[in-house]
Amino acid sequence: MDPLNHDKYPNLLRPLQVGHITLRNRTLMGSMHTGLEEVRGGFERLAAYFAERARGGVGLIVTGGVSPNREGWLKPFAVKLSNEREARKHRVITDAVHAEGGAICLQVLHSGRYGYHPLCVAPSKIKSPISMFKPRAMSDRKIEKTIQAFVRCAEMAKLGGYDGVEIMGSEGYLINQFIATRTNHRDDRWGGTYENRIRFALEIVRRTRAAVGSDFIIIFRLSMLDLVDGGSTWDEVVTLAKLLEEAGVSIINTGIGWHEARIPTIATMVPRASFSWVTQRMMGEVSIPLVTSNRINMPGVAERVLADGHADMVSMARPFLADPELVVKAEQGREDEINTCIACNQACLDHAFKNKIASCLVNPRACHETEIVSKKVAQPKRIAVVGAGPAGLAFSTEAAERGHDVTLFDAASEIGGQFNMAKKIPGKEEFHETIRYFGRRLELTGVSLKLGQRQSADDLLEGAYDEIVLATGVHPRRINIDGEDHPKVLKYTEVLAEEREVGDKVAVIGSGGIGFDVSEYLTHTGESTGLSIPTYLTEWGIDPENVARGGIEGVEAEHSPAAREVIMMQRSEGRLGSRLGKTTGWIHRATLKHKSVEMLPNVEYLKVDDRGLHIRNKSTDREEVLDVDNVIICAGQIPNRDLFDSLRASGANVHLIGGADEAAELDAKRAIDQGTRLAVSI
Ligand code: FAD
Ligand code: NAP
Ligand code: SF4
DSSP, rough: OHHHHHHSSSSTSSSSETTTEEESEEEEOOOOOGGGGGGGTTHHHHHHHHHHHHTTTEEEEEEEESSSSTTSSSSTTOOOOSSHHHHHHHHHHHHHHTTTTEEEEEEEEOGGOOOTTTTTTTSSSSSOTSOOOEEHHHHOHHHHHHHHHHHHHHHHHHHHOOEEEEEOOOOHHHHHHHHHTTTOOOOOOOOOSSSTTTHHHHHOOOOOHHHHHOOOOOEEEEEOOOOOOTTOOOHHHHHHHHHHHHTTHHHHHHHEEEEOOSSOOTTTTTTTTTTHHHHHHBTTTBBBBBEESSOOSSHHHHHHHHTSSOOSSEEEEEHHHHHHTHHOOOOOOOOOGGGOOOOOOOHHEEEEEEEHHOOOSSSSSOHHHHHHHHOSSSSSOEEEEEESHHHHHHHHHHHHHTTOOEEEEEEESSTTHHHHHTTSSSTTHHHHHHHHHHHHHHHHOOOOETTOOOOHHHHHHHHTTTEEEEEEEEEOOOOBBBTTSSSSOOOOOHHTSEEEEEEEEEEEOSSSSSHHHHHHHHHOSSTTTTHHHHHHHTTTTTOOOSSSGGGGOOOOOOOOOOEEEEEEEOOSSSTTTTTTTTTTTHHHHHHHHHHTTEOOOOOEEEEEEEEEEEETTTTTTEEEEOOSSEEOOOOOEEEHHHHHHHHTTTTEEEOOOOTTTOOOOOOHHHHHHHHHHHHOOO
């Protein structure tokens, strides 16, 4: 190991004593449910997934949430741990992590009223806004049994070989539901005063410590900022932290925001390390170590947080999906090789909400380690790849890594394809990291890169390649109305890539991901919330002093004015943006609402002329003219297969990937996944 990088990351790479264990550095891989917990053969796959992260240098791993009993399930038949038979199944995971020199804790999570099933329970019978099931209020006896279930779960975790447990006390799950008046309306010894409301948390910790002994880590995930009305005050949070320490907690992890909070806390438009200041206020209040979290995605960010005294350790969850070797790359001075999490949520959280196995947009191997296996080839082929967008980049680097001789062409002067437009959207600045990552991978894998070279079928045939991969992306769709070529009309590519001038009043045709992004781009003023913590806190109404209850009560959000007037439209009925990502769509809708963007569904486009855009409202059958300066077309795309037929007809071995293969429902997740899977099989 290069000692220089210990100089560069003196805090991050320093060991930390937690309870009876000395962790090798200050990185914690935060808890993430992957979906593997519930599938056949999932524990073996989890073992490979966690072992890869342990090998990559993570200091301490925390598993996805495991319920202590059936009522605590997140969904029917979700993973639980309450007996020895279940505990033995975990050995494959803990042994694999320990064999790599890592340490691992099991997260004990009781979902309470967030449970998506009819058995769910809560302190009081109050339905959550994010589950259709109304919980049953817990009796005194039920509370006692639930505490015992938490303790038993920790004992079983110890039997299963874990180094400790993380007791999930934040994000609005059961323990948090007891703590907050928002969800606890009881008048017995478990409700009413703060002392009563925190009794449940403290009893769980106290009795768990008594049962597991001193040679076992207990992490408590404490909600330091609830971001909902009826949450805790800062003084209450500090009181609880001190009592948790007394009760036997080894280390406190920071929880930010309940799942039902209407404030984004981890999506890409949230600035890096935007909540470390919250943990920093707790430093010195307790003598056990504190972990901070949320949007810490690169070693430099983590080092700064620690150097500034904001925490003793940093939690990174999704960044370890994106790159299992993040720590080792930092240690070896290979930061430019890190595949950075861009906080898109598209393959991790969005999958979890759709009951799909989690993965990562920028790293399709995540949670598929045993399925996507890269092996060196015995007989290298000469391969031409056309298009250096996400699909072509993923294919080229993986194929070259395996030993193929790859030449990558792009007509543009830079790599990245449509990601070069995505990174210009305010709040999506992180997307440039993926282009940086692939740029370095091209160098390392020895891909021959030819920029500024538009390829024709003849060019490619002349090269006499063994295989040709077309990753040529898409063409914007034309909408075939009168006046489509009027000077007022612009394609989204002309606005974003060519940066053509746009007037003060604009109609946007199409409300998919690109329609929303273009509208954000056109209405945005001031600093990007993605880059400035003060701007982000102000725009989302978060008290930077954290005096307000829950961090938000009584705080008015302040929005910068819109740069121009925008009207968004779609032909179909229903709410605009309903097909956007489950965990991010609501943020885009809220952002545009703050910019007073008008949203019109059920519209027929008639024509464009000097007066503007003529439309018919299909609900009322009324026609009107929108007096706009520009009409921007964001009406989806069609595959760019211009080269395919002639190459095929000439007998070349041609493959289509990404948008060139299929434009419907195309996103970078599919493009990168398809490119990678073809590369490991060719
Ligand atoms: P492209 O990225 O289109 O790349 C194709 C490349 O081929 C281009 O570089 C082009 O120059 C080159 N090319 C074409 N023909 C030739 C030729 N004959 N010779 C040489 N080169 C050629 N996706 C997400 O998943 N999440 C997002 O948040 C997201 N946001 C987006 C925001 C915007 C504003 C835009 C425009 C797109 C966004 N996307 C997003 C979509 C995502 O960027 C695309 O799905 C992805 O880029 C498709 O990858 P691709 O490699 O198939 O094609
Ligand atoms: P899209 O999501 O398919 O949306 C296309 C829009 O155009 C729809 O609103 C559609 O609505 C409209 N439309 C389709 N055909 C039309 C026609 N002939 N005339 C007029 N309107 C038409 O495509 P996109 O917005 O171009 O996005 C492309 C891909 O990039 C998406 O699949 C998305 O996953 C990805 N992306 C993702 C994000 C993200 O944040 N996750 C951001 C940007 C892009 P109607 O048919 O109702 O009119
Ligand atoms: Fe990060 Fe997106 Fe990958 Fe999730 S899918 S880990 S948010 S890059």
